[in-house]
Amino acid sequence: MLYVFPDGLTAKVAQEYRRPYADPVKGKAGDLLVPDYSRETDLFGWTWCRNDAGQEGWAPGNWLAPHGDKLRLIRDFDAIELTVTAGEIVMLHYAESGFCWVTTTAGETGWVPDAVLVLPAS
CATH class of the missing domain: 2.30.30.40 (SH3 Domains)
Known part of the structure; x- marks a missing residue:
């Protein structure tokens, strides 16, 4: 939250x-990300995602909305x-x-x- x-x-x-990561995933509200649910973390509420530029990283689930087999950012986000x-x-x-x-x-x-x-x- x-x-x-x-x-x-x-x-x-x-x-x-x-x-831990030099150039992780980022995007603007409305951008689509590809989730990788096979990546595990001990932090509750984060999903590993990749953007169209190939950047990957953890994104907060509260900032993501389902969109088919992808996730849509509901606010600007940078995983740096x-x-x-x-x-x-x-x-x-x-x-x-x-x-x-x-x-x-x-x-x-x-x-x-x-x-x-x-x-x-x-």
Whole structure:
């Protein structure tokens, strides 16, 4: 379920997290993705998908609607994850199914697992 954080809320990175994929799936609302239900994850609510450009990655099921044998994005989405280090402060934007969309102090924006964050930053 999408949760939008209040403006200006930050979190502290409690442990390092490394980006697993360099160029993952992304798309605009209305784009069709091809799901691969054989890919397993321990994170509830995510489906492995491929776009027309051949990019693959995990997409939140809450942002996907069935469309024949494909899935249609109901909002813009980018699966890019960030590499963050312990002690770093990030600006929180929203959370979905165990991940937070954040911006680092260096200006990078992407997903990090909520399990590596401490709220609020101290």
